Amino acid sequence: MPDVEEKMPLKDPGDAQCRSCKPETSAPTREDRRGPEDHPVLSVTGLIGTVDDVSKPSNKIGMNHDFHVEEKVSSPSSLEGKVKETMHNAFWDHLKEQLSATPPDFSCALELLKEIKEILLSLLLPRQSRLRGEIEEALDTELLKRKAEHGALNVSLLSKYILDMMTLLCAPVRDEAVQNLENITDPVRLLRGIFQVLGLMKMDMVNYTIQSLQPHLQEHSIQHERATFQELLNKQPSLLDHTTKWLTQAAVDLTTPLPICLDISDSTTMACSSPNETVSSPEPLSPTMVLSQGFLNLLLWDPENEEFPETLLMDRTRLRELESQLHRLTLLASVLLVASSFSGSVLFGSPQFVDKLKRITKDLIEEFDSRPEEAMQTVSEQVSQEIHQSLRNMGLAALSSDNTASLIGQLQNIAKKEDCVRSVIDQRIHLFLKCCLVLGVQRSLLDLPGGLTVIEAELAELGQKFVSLTHHNQKVFGPYYTEILKTLIPPAQALETKVESL
Numbered sequence: 001m002p003d004v005e006e007k008m009p010l011k012d013p014g015d016a017q018c019r020s021c022k023p024e025t026s027a028p029t030r031e032d033r034r035g036p037e038d039h040p041v042l043s044v045t046g047l048i049g050t051v052d053d054v055s056k057p058s059n060k061i062g063m064n065h066d067f068h069v070e071e072k073v074s075s076p077s078s079l080e081g082k083v084k085e086t087m088h089n090a091f092w093d094h095l096k097e098q099l100s101a102t103p104p105d106f107s108c109a110l111e112l113l114k115e116i117k118e119i120l121l122s123l124l125l126p127r128q129s130r131l132r133g134e135i136e137e138a139l140d141t142e143l144l145k146r147k148a149e150h151g152a153l154n155v156s157l158l159s160k161y162i163l164d165m166m167t168l169l170c171a172p173v174r175d176e177a178v179q180n181l182e183n184i185t186d187p188v189r190l191l192r193g194i195f196q197v198l199g200l201m202k203m204d205m206v207n208y209t210i211q212s213l214q215p216h217l218q219e220h221s222i223q224h225e226r227a228t229f230q231e232l233l234n235k236q237p238s239l240l241d242h243t244t245k246w247l248t249q250a251a252v253d254l255t256t257p258l259p260i261c262l263d264i265s266d267s268t269t270m271a272c273s274s275p276n277e278t279v280s281s282p283e284p285l286s287p288t289m290v291l292s293q294g295f296l297n298l299l300l301w302d303p304e305n306e307e308f309p310e311t312l313l314m315d316r317t318r319l320r321e322l323e324s325q326l327h328r329l330t331l332l333a334s335v336l337l338v339a340s341s342f343s344g345s346v347l348f349g350s351p352q353f354v355d356k357l358k359r360i361t362k363d364l365i366e367e368f369d370s371r372p373e374e375a376m377q378t379v380s381e382q383v384s385q386e387i388h389q390s391l392r393n394m395g396l397a398a399l400s401s402d403n404t405a406s407l408i409g410q411l412q413n414i415a416k417k418e419d420c421v422r423s424v425i426d427q428r429i430h431l432f433l434k435c436c437l438v439l440g441v442q443r444s445l446l447d448l449p450g451g452l453t454v455i456e457a458e459l460a461e462l463g464q465k466f467v468s469l470t471h472h473n474q475k476v477f478g479p480y481y482t483e484i485l486k487t488l489i490p491p492a493q494a495l496e497t498k499v500e501s502l
Helices: 044-048 051-063 079-100 107-122 129-138 141-149 155-169 172-181 187-235 237-255 287-298 310-348 351-367 372-393 401-413 420-439 441-445 453-488
Strands: 004-007 068-071
Touching: 079 107, 079 187, 107 129, 107 141, 107 155, 107 187, 129 155, 155 172, 155 187, 172 187, 187 237, 187 453, 237 287, 237 310, 237 453, 287 420, 287 453, 310 351, 310 372, 310 401, 310 420, 310 453, 351 372, 351 453, 372 401, 420 441, 420 453, 441 453
Parallel strands: none
Antiparallel strands: 004 068
């Protein structure tokens, strides 16, 4: 069984159209669409096992609609990679020696064919009895062993049969890989290729099973977490005190008039309900808006403040990671916004130039947390040099010494928290995340505030992670939030009566 690692690319949990996109590994065969009830690899009980053992895995799968696993590939330069490669090469070299001997030795080949047969059978549905019988007959272990004893085992013919069966059973994404195997004439290379592609097909099957069971796993995770929390709450009635304070502060924030934030480009005010609408007065409170504000406040949480909401303690590490990602995006967008004002529309209209500037900046701001001023000094030097060189390459007028000094000075100022550009970008990213919670990620991306379009892909990733985390948390603790919010929102203002989903 190959080592696997988790991969979790996220999509908008609230966007049905986004989820309907067909993932490359979502269809295990072109012959059959499988349901969770007749899947041969995993069942709900088999995958879940005991509740305690799967609390964390089921939580991850439940939170992420696109959770999947991939074969773990060791770096060729690593010790593990070198050891694996040496062992694999030794095996295939030994197989080649056996098949080239006179008479041929089929002992290793028989073991391979036996394992290949087991993999093919594992890819079948229970109702595919005809194919099961055909594979059992064609790759019958005892029959192949007798043929090998008489020197009549035709490895090439068996490989051709296996390829035909793989063509029938593989997902469309594996078509090209299987077709490439058909061009291999060397029997050892062919068997090695077959084994590698079958490993990918096994991963396809596992991922399709996970995708099929995802609703069951999500519901299990929600019910288990809620039941566990309720047990603790029964023993400790004060367990929701910090959660109540957290939501109370969110309600206060929403009823407090927003400070006017001057737009860099056109001096208009920024918005909350939609990225480019003007805010004139606080909106009537609703459970959704209070929760959205509360979740946003968690990204600004003082690490020294121990009154973290009890309902989000399990998510605290992930929230810190999102906060760090948000911080880096704020710096990146701030640098790009300043750079664009000195680059001109022609230069900054080049995707290649912008991508290169992003790569340079991303690498350099990795050191920001430990030495912010030094990091921004390096950024300013590299960015100004890149702009200067690109202007020359395009035959445009180079920056004057005054403009160069101004560019470097503005970039270095980004190291300060009170820097105007950095403050505005930070507010805009928080605004985008709030819109993601209320409107969904895909809709929010259609109306990005100024200065954020250059980091659209990065914002989409951040937004998906944030929405996924809060969506799952709200599903679990919605009943508790509902009871708390009843005491915070006057009935005349309440637009909703029950917290279910953002």
